[in-house]
Amino acid sequence: MQEKLIYDDKVTEKLSAVYKEVLGEIGEDPNREGLLKTPERVAKALQYLTKGYDEDPEEILKGALFNEEYSEMVIVKDIEVYSMCEHHMLPFFGKAHIAYIPDGKIVGLSKLPRVVDAFARRLQVQERLTIEIRDCIEKTLNPKGVAVVLECNHMCMQMRGVQKQNSSTTSSAFTGLFLSNDSTRKEFINLVQAKLH
Numbered sequence: 150m151q152e153k154l155i156y157d158d159k160v161t162e163k164l165s166a167v168y169k170e171v172l173g174e175i176g177e178d179p180n181r182e183g184l185l186k187t188p189e190r191v192a193k194a195l196q197y198l199t200k201g202y203d204e205d206p207e208e209i210l211k212g213a214l215f216n217e218e219y220s221e222m223v224i225v226k227d228i229e230v231y232s233m234c235e236h237h238m239l240p241f242f243g244k245a246h247i248a249y250i251p252d253g254k255i256v257g258l259s260k261l262p263r264v265v266d267a268f269a270r271r272l273q274v275q276e277r278l279t280i281e282i283r284d285c286i287e288k289t290l291n292p293k294g295v296a297v298v299l300e301c302n303h304m305c306m307q308m309r310g311v312q313k314q315n316s317s318t319t320s321s322a323f324t325g326l327f328l329s330n331d332s333t334r335k336e337f338i339n340l341v342q343a344k345l346h
C-alpha cells in the first residue's frame with residue numbers, strides 16, 4: 150500500500166517558527182547548539198503524529214475486501230495504539246482489540262491496525278477513537294457485529310494533573326450480535342483476555 154507524503158515543507162517552516170518561539174517562552178535558548186534543529190524536528194514529529202487527518206479509513210478497508218462465507222468471529226488483538234489527547238496534546242497509548250463477525254465479506258487483516266492508526270494519528274479522546282473505529286468497520290463491512298475495546302494510559306494523567314501513574318482507561322463499543330447476544334460478547338471478552346501464546 151502506497152504511503153502518503155507526511156511532511157509539507159510550508160507547514161514544517163511555519164511550525165518551526167512557532168516552536169522556536171515556544172523554546173524562548175519556556176526559558177530556553179533556541180540558538181544553543183543542541184536546540185538549533187529542534188523546532189524543525191518537533192514540526193515534523195507533530196505532522197507525523199497527526200497524519201491521520203490526510204487518511205481515509207473507509208478507503209483503507211475498501212482496499213482489501215474479499216467475498217468469503219466465513220461466519221465465525223475474527224479477532225485481532227493487542228494492536229498498539231498511539232494517539233494524543235485533544236485537551237493537552239499529550240500522548241495516550243495502549244492496546245486495541247477488534248472483532249467482527251463477517252456477513253459475506255472479510256477484510257485483509259492488516260487493514261484493521263491501519264484503520265486504528267488513521268484515527269489515532271489525530272487529536273483524540275479515547276471514547277471517540279473507539280467509536281470511530283467501530284463505525285468505520287460497521288459501515289464498510291456491514292458485518293453481523295463489531296466489537297472494539299481500547300485500553301490506554303494517558304500521559305496527561307500520569308506526567309501531570311492528578312499524576313496517577315498506574316491508572317489505565319478501558320473503553321468499548323459494540324454493534325449487532327455483540328450487543329444483542331450476551332454469549333457472543335462474553336466469547337469476545339474471554340478470547341481477548343486469553344493468553345494463547
Ligand SMILES: Nc1nc2c(ncn2[C@@H]2O[C@H](COP(=O)(O)OP(=O)(O)OP(=O)(O)O)[C@@H](O)[C@H]2O)c(=O)[nH]1
Binds near residue numbers: 273305
Ligand atoms: N473522557 C476523556 N477525558 C480525557 C481524555 N484525555 C484527557 N481527558 C481529560 O480531559 C479533562 C480536561 O479537563 P480540564 O479540567 O479542562 O483540564 P485540566 O485542568 O488540565 O484537568 P486535570 O487533568 O484534571 O488537571 C481531564 O479530566 C483529562 O483527564 C480522554 O481520552 N477521554
Ligand SMILES: [Zn+2]
Binds near residue numbers: 236305
Ligand atoms: Zn489530556
